[in-house]
Amino acid sequence: MSSIELSFWDIGLGALMMALLAGLLASYRLGVSKTLLIASARLVLQLWIIGKVLGFLFEEGHEWYIPIMALVMLLVGGREIMARQKRRLKGWYSWGLGMATLCVCSFAVALFGLLVVVRPEPWYVPQYSIPLLGMIMSNTMSAVSLAMDRLSSALYENRAVIEQRLALGESGSDAIRGYARDCVRTGIMPVVNSMATAGLVSLPGMMTGQILAGEDPERAVMYQIMIWFLIAGGTGFGIVLSLKLMSRRLFDERMRLRLDRLG
């Protein structure tokens, strides 16, 4: 059993929806219709390219294409984390910190998924490794950028309070513990919420895809559950690690709050 193939005309009909929406938004003068159209165009272009790339990867199957692909994902993911922050660390720190987090957490969790849980033969086979890494990384990326953005804002807004706590002899980590906790909560809530409503309100994307492709729903569900655990793991560990790295950078060796290191 295979899914119905979509032609370019079918996609064009789908795109009609975007054109209608852009027209409606333009009539309200919201200024987002241009952004919407650009995003739609990017979606088409990027996915068309990735379709080609993955097809090439699966056909040719050179194993060293996989780390190159993973590296590109890492670079783009790190840049995206940086771009989503209002007050980012100066210099290379912002990009580097996001990338380090993605590298440690997403890679570790994806490896765990491949080597321990799914165990495809060989373990790095791109049909499994690339989508798995992609799903974990994109979720970690969103959560990490949200948490880092919240932390830098919280420290900036509460800098006077933090300084007074330091003045009383508290350590930097004691002085910001409350804010860091809030950031962990904020970052992890979207994942927790979507896990809690999974299947009730929404059918998760990957599972839907597998069902459309003709997979037995119960098997698709098993995959989705496993993926979600991996995503939650990568997200949670990623948030904690990124906040640790960021707060370490925002205090110096004399335990001074260094907001001048934010741009």
Next chain:
Amino acid sequence: MTAFGTGLPLRGGFGDGVSWFSVRDFEYLDWRVDELFLQPGEVVAVMGESGSGKSLFLRAISDLIVSSGLVEFEGVSRESMRATEWRRKVGYLPAEILWWEESVADHFLGIPDEDTLARLKLKPDVLEWETSRLSMGERQRLGLLRLLDRGPSVLLLDEPTSNLDEVAASRMEGVILDYAKRAQAGVVWVTHSKEQAERVASRRFEMADKKLKGLANV
């Protein structure tokens, strides 16, 4: 100003020609302070126009902003101590006291004694209050107690009576001077009031043109 003039040695007095608390060749941002010495129990006043860098001076000594130079307490340099330890010894009281926990008591390690509360005209149950209901004056008085609660050996006070009327200010002065005497703590007291400086301090300085200058005694 000489050692004979005030009856207090300007330097020395701790060990062999070493000052008990000293700041030398001290630089922060554009400011430069050649020297400031303190003996146990001694109070010095720092005056100067607003924006002259007095508060920055205190924050720099307590190592909250970047500074360079030699800062020593009991012959031990600031840098050879952990920053948290240094700030517990050398306590800085900001001009505007902020609160972060829900109740006043959450900001204290111990319990301030009732006599001191009464002297500062604070209600005995003030510790149970929510911090959001404190008035400016109460914030300032409790801010001092919050600092003294940590038992610092040197006090860096930034206009500690700026939100208080004259009567309350003189009570506050009394509490600070008693602490300095009892704990043999040195005090750097930033004030804009000449009268207060003359009342509380044995020596007075003025921050002007990004430098600290000694003022003649009256």
